[in-house]
Amino acid sequence: MFNPTIASITLRAALGRRRALLYAIPPLILIGVSAILRLTSPADPAWPARILGTFGFSVVLPLTALIIGTSVLGAEVDDGSVVHLLATPVPRRVIVATKFAVATAVTIVFAAVPELLAGLVAGQGRLALGLLAGALVAAVIYNALFVCLSTATSRALVAGLAYVVIWEGVLANLVGGARILSISHYGLAVATAVAPGQALKAGVGLTAAGVLGAVVTAGTLAAAVRRLGSFTLRGDTA
Amino acid sequence: MAADATGVIHDLGYQPYTGPRFGRAAVVRTLTGYSLRSAFGLGRGARAKIVPVGVFVLMCLPAVINAFLVARGGTRAFPYDTYSYLVRVVGMTIFLAAQAPELVSRDLRHRVLPLYFARPLRPADYPLAKLVALITAGLIVLDVPLLLLYVSTIVGVHGPGAVWHETVLLLPGLAYGLLWSVVLATIALALASFSGRRAIAAGAVAGFFFLTWVLSEVLGTVATGPGHAVTSSTAAHVAGLVSPFTLLDGVRLALGGTQPGQVPDPGAGWGSGYALLLVVLVAASVAALVTRYRKVGAA
Numbered sequence: 001m002f003n004p005t006i007a008s009i010t011l012r013a014a015l016g017r018r019r020a021l022l023y024a025i026p027p028l029i030l031i032g033v034s035a036i037l038r039l040t041s042p043a044d045p046a047w048p049a050r051i052l053g054t055f056g057f058s059v060v061l062p063l064t065a066l067i068i069g070t071s072v073l074g075a076e077v078d079d080g081s082v083v084h085l086l087a088t089p090v091p092r093r094v095i096v097a098t099k100f101a102v103a104t105a106v107t108i109v110f111a112a113v114p115e116l117l118a119g120l121v122a123g124q125g126r127l128a129l130g131l132l133a134g135a136l137v138a139a140v141i142y143n144a145l146f147v148c149l150s151t152a153t154s155r156a157l158v159a160g161l162a163y164v165v166i167w168e169g170v171l172a173n174l175v176g177g178a179r180i181l182s183i184s185h186y187g188l189a190v191a192t193a194v195a196p197g198q199a200l201k202a203g204v205g206l207t208a209a210g211v212l213g214a215v216v217t218a219g220t221l222a223a224a225v226r227r228l229g230s231f232t233l234r235g236d237t238a
Numbered sequence: 239m240a241a242d243a244t245g246v247i248h249d250l251g252y253q254p255y256t257g258p259r260f261g262r263a264a265v266v267r268t269l270t271g272y273s274l275r276s277a278f279g280l281g282r283g284a285r286a287k288i289v290p291v292g293v294f295v296l297m298c299l300p301a302v303i304n305a306f307l308v309a310r311g312g313t314r315a316f317p318y319d320t321y322s323y324l325v326r327v328v329g330m331t332i333f334l335a336a337q338a339p340e341l342v343s344r345d346l347r348h349r350v351l352p353l354y355f356a357r358p359l360r361p362a363d364y365p366l367a368k369l370v371a372l373i374t375a376g377l378i379v380l381d382v383p384l385l386l387l388y389v390s391t392i393v394g395v396h397g398p399g400a401v402w403h404e405t406v407l408l409l410p411g412l413a414y415g416l417l418w419s420v421v422l423a424t425i426a427l428a429l430a431s432f433s434g435r436r437a438i439a440a441g442a443v444a445g446f447f448f449l450t451w452v453l454s455e456v457l458g459t460v461a462t463g464p465g466h467a468v469t470s471s472t473a474a475h476v477a478g479l480v481s482p483f484t485l486l487d488g489v490r491l492a493l494g495g496t497q498p499g500q501v502p503d504p505g506a507g508w509g510s511g512y513a514l515l516l517v518v519l520v521a522a523s524v525a526a527l528v529t530r531y532r533k534v535g536a537a
Contacts, residue, residue: 019438026445026449037460040473051460059448059449063441066441075435155289158289161335161441161444162332169328170324
């Protein structure tokens with residue numbers, strides 16, 4: 001279920017040409033802000049949960065996953081070189097699984113590990129571990145969704161962006177009901193289970209998050225394999 | 239003329255065009271108009287229209303809600319200056335992330351810039367024409383809903399005095415919409431012009447706007463403590479410096495905006511600081527754009 005050749009090519013395409021520097025900006029902001037707040041100790045004692053939970057989980061993590069998850073397969077679809085990949089005797093499910101694994105690994109490096117580091121910078125070890133666990137889970141689900149999206153439409157980034165900004169960014173933080181279907185809150189539920197008693201404000205329970213997260217991951221990956229199975233290459237969108 | 243020139247290798251005898259040609263102004267005008275059309279996906283397929291038209295409809299929703307409320311005898315539900323802050327932030331983020339790369343990244347990607355510059359066009363003309371087009375597009379998205387709000391309100395008020403009152407309130411709102419459009423479109427176009435890949439450019443624009451906006455909001459909450467209204471403290475003012483949206487909101491309050499906003503009223507001191515930072519941001523973005531197109535042909 002894993003093809004090392006595809007993985008190395010994907011990894012090189014994802015991180016080459018100074019792109020790694022671009023991905024490094026949001027996590028650096030996250031860690032930098034945590035360091036500044038640690039030094040100035042603001043009025044709100046629950047600030048690590050707020051910065052790392054709200055900002056980290058509903059902005060940094062989804063945006064990183066969005067850009068990486070839609071580009072691992074989407075970039076090849078975009079420039080047409082995906083036909084060479086699809087012409088090889090590699091099963092489509094292996095292609096999807098490999099791309100998904102690489103995207104998840106890169107997202108973990110650029111979004112989940114920084115959550116751990118920022119938590120440690122903030123001086124809360126338990127919270128840092130919880131955030132890492134939650135971010136690992138959220139990275140897996142987000143990337144499954146975005147890889148699927150990039151097989152479905154050539155404008156995956158804009159579609160995913162609308163979802164991240166409107167649903168995860170605004171509705172899930174304003175409307176309680178939207179949290180049940182919010183991937184950020186699945187991650188926060190896991191984080192809360194590891195580090196209870198923090199002001200993380202997870203909108204769903206651990207069981208519900210686990211079940212729904214697993215359903216979303218399996219469902220979107222299966223859809224991506226199906227979609228790639230009957231793939232037609234279109235020209236640049238008119 | 240070719241007949242009496244010496245040293246001509248090939249003269250097949252074709253008639254060249256010797257009449258008047260359109261100059262630089264016409265090229266810039268056409269480029270601006272064409273870019274404005276492409277900012278809304280006009281003249282292109284239905285799929286290119288989904289995002290701009292969708293955002294425009296989203297931005298008009300508060301005005302439509304207002305029309306219903308006024309028709310039922312209510313008063314105007316949304317102010318002219320902030321309109322609906324949340325809808326504006328979300329709408330402009332998505333609109334610019336989707337459409338700024340549409341204007342500049344496609345030309346870079348398909349390497350057609352040398353064709354543009356084969357015309358009597360100076361290096362700065364191309365980015366500035368694109369910028370004017372994107373600012374106009376942003377202005378349409380921001381101010382047409384305001385005009386709808388105005389029209390749907392004045393049909394429900396009585397007497398010329400009340401209509402005049404609404405008009406006086408509307409005009410600063412329109413100007414404020416122009417300020418939003420200039421600031422956001424300039425930053426977005428400068429960011430987008432650095433990548434020929436539409437996805438990367440859109441990610442950079444959206445990342446910048448969305449990330450700084452939420453960061454500023456969270457910092458504002460952290461600075462004032464949980465459950466409190468936004469209060470004036472140095473930390474809260476500093477939090478407002480992070481995002482273009484909060485800068486714009488702070489400038490609005492400093493200029494005498496009455497609606498409470500995302501940031502506390504910065505007063506004259508911080509307000510001029512916010513305005514100065516906005517000017518610096520816009521100037522830096524324009525400079526980056528113009529410099530970017532000094533050397534063309536690179537993807």
